[in-house]
Amino acid sequence: xxxxxxxxxxxxxxxxxxxxxxxxxxxxxxxxxxxxxxxxxxxxxxxxxxxxxxxxxxxxxxxxxxxxxxxxxxxxxxxxxxxxxxxxxxxxxxxxxxxxxxxxxxxxxxxxxxxxxxxxxxxxxxxxxxxxxxxxxxxxxxxxxxxxxxxxxxxxxxxxxxxxxxxxxxxxxxxxxxxxxxxxxxxxxxxxxxxxxxxxxxxxxxxxxxxxxxxxxxxxxxxxxxxxxxxxxxxxxxxxxxxxxxxxxxxxxxxxxxxxxxxxxxxxxxxxxxxxxxxxxxxxxxxxxxxxxxxxxxxxxxxxxxxxxxxxxxxxxxxxxxxxxxx
Amino acid sequence: xxxxxxxxxxxxxxxxxxxxxxxxxxxxxxxxxxxxxxxxxxxxxxxxxxxxxxxxxxxxxxxxxxxxxxxxxxxxxxxxxxxxxxxxxxxxxxxxxxxxxxxxxxxxxxxxxxxxxxxxxxxxxxxxxxxxxxxxxxxxxxxxxxxxxxxxxxxxxxxxxxxxxxxxxxxxxxxxxxxxxxxxxxxxxxxxxxxxxxxxxxxxxxxxxxxxxxxxxxxxxxxxxxxxxxxxxxxxxxxxxxxxxxxxxxxxxxxxxxxxxxxxxxxxxxxxxxxxxxxxxxxxxxxxxxxxxxxxxxxxxxxxxxxxxxxxxxxxxxxxxxxxxxxxxxxxxxxxxxxxxxxxxxxx
Numbered sequence: 001x002x003x004x005x006x007x008x009x010x011x012x013x014x015x016x017x018x019x020x021x022x023x024x025x026x027x028x029x030x031x032x033x034x035x036x037x038x039x040x041x042x043x044x045x046x047x048x049x050x051x052x053x054x055x056x057x058x059x060x061x062x063x064x065x066x067x068x069x070x071x072x073x074x075x076x077x078x079x080x081x082x083x084x085x086x087x088x089x090x091x092x093x094x095x096x097x098x099x100x101x102x103x104x105x106x107x108x109x110x111x112x113x114x115x116x117x118x119x120x121x122x123x124x125x126x127x128x129x130x131x132x133x134x135x136x137x138x139x140x141x142x143x144x145x146x147x148x149x150x151x152x153x154x155x156x157x158x159x160x161x162x163x164x165x166x167x168x169x170x171x172x173x174x175x176x177x178x179x180x181x182x183x184x185x186x187x188x189x190x191x192x193x194x195x196x197x198x199x200x201x202x203x204x205x206x207x208x209x210x211x212x213x214x215x216x217x218x219x220x221x222x223x224x225x226x227x228x229x230x231x232x233x234x235x236x237x238x239x240x241x242x243x244x245x246x247x248x249x250x251x252x253x254x255x256x257x258x259x260x261x262x263x264x265x266x267x268x269x270x271x272x273x274x275x276x277x278x279x280x281x282x283x284x285x286x287x288x289x290x291x292x293x294x295x296x297x298x299x300x301x302x303x304x305x306x307x308x309x310x311x312x313x314x315x316x317x318x319x320x321x322x323x324x325x326x327x
Numbered sequence: 328x329x330x331x332x333x334x335x336x337x338x339x340x341x342x343x344x345x346x347x348x349x350x351x352x353x354x355x356x357x358x359x360x361x362x363x364x365x366x367x368x369x370x371x372x373x374x375x376x377x378x379x380x381x382x383x384x385x386x387x388x389x390x391x392x393x394x395x396x397x398x399x400x401x402x403x404x405x406x407x408x409x410x411x412x413x414x415x416x417x418x419x420x421x422x423x424x425x426x427x428x429x430x431x432x433x434x435x436x437x438x439x440x441x442x443x444x445x446x447x448x449x450x451x452x453x454x455x456x457x458x459x460x461x462x463x464x465x466x467x468x469x470x471x472x473x474x475x476x477x478x479x480x481x482x483x484x485x486x487x488x489x490x491x492x493x494x495x496x497x498x499x500x501x502x503x504x505x506x507x508x509x510x511x512x513x514x515x516x517x518x519x520x521x522x523x524x525x526x527x528x529x530x531x532x533x534x535x536x537x538x539x540x541x542x543x544x545x546x547x548x549x550x551x552x553x554x555x556x557x558x559x560x561x562x563x564x565x566x567x568x569x570x571x572x573x574x575x576x577x578x579x580x581x582x583x584x585x586x587x588x589x590x591x592x593x594x595x596x597x598x599x600x601x602x603x604x605x606x607x608x609x610x611x612x613x614x615x616x617x618x619x620x621x622x623x624x625x626x627x628x629x630x631x632x633x634x635x636x637x638x639x640x641x642x643x644x645x646x647x648x649x650x651x652x653x654x655x656x657x658x659x660x661x662x663x664x665x666x667x668x669x670x671x672x673x674x675x
Contacts (some may be wrong), residue, residue, distance in 0.1 A: 061501055062504075070478075073472045103664055
């Protein structure tokens with residue numbers, strides 16, 4: 001085992017897969033000599049050469065579109081969109097085309113493509129460098145959407161995404177890149193896409209979350225544990241396909257559910273999780289499903305006070321847990 | 328404009344290098360078949376049997392000349408097509424029965440299993456992907472296919488067929504720029520019929536020729552008469568050779584006519600004068616090729632009638648077969664969302 005950061009996990013996953021499979025290549029802005037703006041591909045150009053660590057013009061629509069074509073031709077591109085805030089030009093190619101390629105050709109064409117993108121806020125990124133974009137992609141059949149939050153999960157799931165036969169949108173919370181460290185095995189391992197993970201077992205309430213807020217949820221659970229309240233924390237890890245079984249099993253055990261995410265509260269992952277619980281575990285509930293999430297404003301503002309007002313913090317999660325537990 | 332076809336070729340046909348009189352006759356036979364098929368599916372739309380048709384009438388020489396040229400210019404080729412490319416698909420091996428299964432949305436349709444509009448989906452073994460009818464999204468796919476080929480060292484030329492309307496899309500700009508930067512083996516083939524549904528070229532662009540944009544990307548651009556298979560063949564085969572030789576992409580603009588409305592759902596009488604279409608019919612690629620072959624003695628009126636009768640018979644038989652075929656079974660609707668056994672990377 002070694003202890004690494006999330007960005008190191010990204011780097012290790014890509015490098016190992018590139019050594020393993022010559023079809024894998026990296027494609028995006030500044031990925032070459034610069035090594036990516038977050039240094040995800042730092043040093044890659046020296047090991048793999050410029051043909052496999054390919055700098056593109058500053059044009060996201062064609063980063064996606066050309067990567068889709070290369071994937072159709074049997075390559076395994078890892079396309080990097082520098083910030084998730086810049087994904088909107090790729091929507092036409094990823095939601096419109098890649099997601100429908102297998103279905104629209106009865107598997108005569110497939111798109112084994114990974115689109116990686118740093119998302120999320122609390123990095124003083126303001127409206128256009130802090131966005132959470134997962135719900136838009138997760139709504140789309142034909143895409144897999146992965147949003148892990150620990151080095152172990154990031155590495156194992158990114159390797160799975162690269163090996164996947166279908167398009168995967170792989171979202172990395174940029175605040176976790178250097179702030180979250182964790183152990184990873186030294187040997188090769190892959191984690192299955194579509195499987196959630198109980199990060200902390202408990203019996204009194206369930207938090208269902210993913211991304212940066214996983215760490216705040218765990219901190220809130222720690223606080224209540226001092227008072228003898230055991231909160232289970234479920235990390236979704238994959239948003240599409242959503243692991244309903246793990247979520248429902250947790251809620252059936254604890255009878256109380258709090259859904260937490262940084263993305264805007266309405267019509268997103270939290271709403272889907274709440275709907276699943278209401279539909280399939282209603283009789284197990286002792287309280288209504290509650291949510292702590294980003295408010296319905298366009299994105300996280302720049303000023304620190306405004307940013308804090310947006311962010312679902314440990315304190316907000318703790319307060320919501322207390323409401324849930326005393327309902 | 329590209330260099331005119333040589334007049335020194337045998338028989339006074341003005342054939343460019345690589346295109347024989349036999350090729351021309353072969354191409355003519357396919358063109359006769361495509362026209363008969365196109366007329367049939369349009370009629371079947373008016374009969375309420377084919378839900379939607381985009382006719383290629385007026386584009387046949389551009390499409391067939393391009394396919395013959397892609398074959399001649401490169402050891403291997405692959406085509407990314409759009410919704411008006413029935414002649415490309417037919418030349419690449421889509422049979423009239425297969426086409427009609429698509430137009431009638433019947434089971435066994437080979438490109439998408441009738442999940443998509445007619446002619447959409449893929450037939451990769453026959454070198455064609457026609458994934459969607461969102462305009463121009465396939466142009467970067469062609470560039471990506473070419474990038475993959477370059478990475479693997481495969482000598483291939485990739486054709487991206489699109490219309491003048493698509494040329495306005497940002498993704499076409501991005502695709503051309505990237506292909507030129509990386510010197511990718513792509514032939515951008517713009518079938519310019521002068522209309523983006525109802526919007527005439529003058530309202531789409533301030534330039535006379537789409538091909539003049541090529542210079543801005545650092546690649547050659549040519550414009551030729553897309554109703555003359557000889558000019559099409561010469562321009563596209565040169566571009567195809569250039570691509571396969573690793574010299575980079577070319578933009579070839581083929582000036583064609585659109586004889587029918589944008590699709591069977593369009594009414595072109597509100598934006599196009601009948602006289603304009605009648606004038607355009609003087610450039611009918613089928614009539615032009617027929618006259619050329621008759622004049623050169625490669626075709627006799629008797630042989631011509633035989634070819635046409637054979638095409639009519641083939642379309643008739645295809646129509647019967649497609650009408651008799653069942654629709655897809657409804658439980659098919661959930662299949663092919665993801666790879667069946669996704670292994671370690673698979674979701675539930």
